[in-house]
Amino acid sequence: MRGQRIDLATLAIMMLVVLATYSCASPSAGHPGNTPFDDDQSPSDDDDNNDDNNDDNNDDDNDDDFVWSPMAGNFPFLDSVWGTSHEDVFAVGDDNSQGTAAVIHYDGATWQIMSMPQHQQGLRAVWGTSPSDVFAVAGMIGQEAGHIWHYDGSSWSATDAPTDLPFLGIWGASPSDVYAVGSTQYPIIGWLGWIYRYDGASWSEVFFSTISPRWVSGSSANDVYVGIDGQAILHGSGHSWRLEETPCTFGVAGLWAASPSDIFAVGEGGNNVYNQLPCVAHYDGESWSAMSQGQLLAFSGVWGSSHTDVFAVGGVNYGINGAIIHYDGASWSTMTGGPFWSLQGIWGSGPGDVFAVGYDQAGNGAIYHYGPPE
Numbered sequence: 001m002r003g004q005r006i007d008l009a010t011l012a013i014m015m016l017v018v019l020a021t022y023s024c025a026s027p028s029a030g031h032p033g034n035t036p037f038d039d040d041q042s043p044s045d046d047d048d049n050n051d052d053n054n055d056d057n058n059d060d061d062n063d064d065d066f067v068w069s070p071m072a073g074n075f076p077f078l079d080s081v082w083g084t085s086h087e088d089v090f091a092v093g094d095d096n097s098q099g100t101a102a103v104i105h106y107d108g109a110t111w112q113i114m115s116m117p118q119h120q121q122g123l124r125a126v127w128g129t130s131p132s133d134v135f136a137v138a139g140m141i142g143q144e145a146g147h148i149w150h151y152d153g154s155s156w157s158a159t160d161a162p163t164d165l166p167f168l169g170i171w172g173a174s175p176s177d178v179y180a181v182g183s184t185q186y187p188i189i190g191w192l193g194w195i196y197r198y199d200g201a202s203w204s205e206v207f208f209s210t211i212s213p214r215w216v217s218g219s220s221a222n223d224v225y226v227g228i229d230g231q232a233i234l235h236g237s238g239h240s241w242r243l244e245e246t247p248c249t250f251g252v253a254g255l256w257a258a259s260p261s262d263i264f265a266v267g268e269g270g271n272n273v274y275n276q277l278p279c280v281a282h283y284d285g286e287s288w289s290a291m292s293q294g295q296l297l298a299f300s301g302v303w304g305s306s307h308t309d310v311f312a313v314g315g316v317n318y319g320i321n322g323a324i325i326h327y328d329g330a331s332w333s334t335m336t337g338g339p340f341w342s343l344q345g346i347w348g349s350g351p352g353d354v355f356a357v358g359y360d361q362a363g364n365g366a367i368y369h370y371g372p373p374e
Contacts (some may be wrong), residue, residue, distance in 0.1 A: 066352055068324065068337030068368050073111045075365030076102035078357035080125040080301075080345040082134075088115075089347075090151075091357050092136050093365060096124030101138055103156065104138030105354075110366070116156035121146050124168045125345075127214075129175045135159075135198075139166025139182050148180055148196075148203065161196060161203040168214050173221035181226050183212035195226060197238065206239050217255035219263070227252030227265065233288070247290035248279035250257040256310070261285030264327075266299035266312050271360075280312060280325075280332065293325050293332035301345040309351050311335075311370075315342035315358065324356060324368075337368065 053079035076095040083089030087108035095102040101123045103114040121138040128134030132153030139146030146158045146166030161167070165182055172178030176199055183193035195207035195216070211228045226234035229251040232243040246252060248269035257263045263283040278299050280291045297314045304310035308329030315322045322340040325332045341360045348354030354370035
């Protein structure tokens with residue numbers, strides 16, 4: 001018995017030595033197997049945050065090195081981009097050479113033109129819930145024609161939405177809860193705008209008024225925001241809507257929601273004769289407030305992967321090139337790359353995989369990608 005007790009004591013001492021040795025091991029050893037881990041896929045306060053002085057050495061695709069690069073291809077004029085992953089991205093706009101709508105698809109390697117029924121109105125926005133459930137809306141501000149198209153994973157087809165109404169924005173909370181917004185200007189009457197809702201089977205009108213909706217987004221089925229021309233935004237769902245004042249005096253053109261109390265909006269804040277003044281606003285769950293970002297052009301699109309990783313894009317205005325700005329949770333900064341002539345839409349699958357679309361100085365479509373250098 002005495003010998004057994006001595007063996008147990010010795011074993012206990014050996015275990016303590018092993019634990020002490022393990023706890024003193026260098027953090028640079030990484031995860032088991034000494035395999036470097038990628039902290040950029042889960043941004044946090046102690047992540048790189050574009051700070052070269054605070055970069056860690058265990059980062060296999062350092063976000064300090066991420067860049068904006070033009071993607072190769074002959075693209076149509078593009079207004080909007082959305083996808084489900086890096087290998088499944090849709091971009092929509094106009095084929096100016098044919099005078100028809102255009103959809104292109106990215107499979108992770110190349111962009112390809114998708115076949116769809118001929119339609120004279122360009123596509124203004126795209127959104128979906130899966131690779132086999134994608135919507136695109138067609139229309140033009142001031143014109144009296146449009147449509148809503150649906151992709152089922154194999155082909156595009158027209159929905160039962162009214163064909164005599166132009167639609168400018170689309171977003172949903174689920175396959176059976178989708179909103180499409182639009183407006184047009186009639187002689188004598190002036191502007192009229194509408195919101196249609198899809199319940200998984202058919203579209204129905206849920207709002208109609210003398211305003212001009214331009215964009216729609218939200219955080220849930222019961223927390224939907226509609227950007228309109230003018231200094232207000234529609235907030236609600238279904239048949240219940242209320243106007244909320246925003247700093248964007250000339251209208252909201254893009255929205256992205258991180259949560260019900262953390263929403264970003266971009267648009268136009270006015271003009272100073274030569275340039276439209278930009279508007280970037282934030283909603284904290286109670287009110288909208290302007291955010292300082294220092295660009296002299298109107299912004300048209302916004303998207304983020306988190307509250308500390310938000311991108312906004314803008315277009316040409318009186319000869320000033322477009323821009324991409326980034327919010328890190330504390331302030332906005334202008335991103336390098338380009339030149340970005342006019343960017344209309346932005347979407348990403350994650351912090352290091354973001355697509356921005358628009359057109360270049362020659363009027364050709366343009367796509368930029370943000371990620372590790374190729």
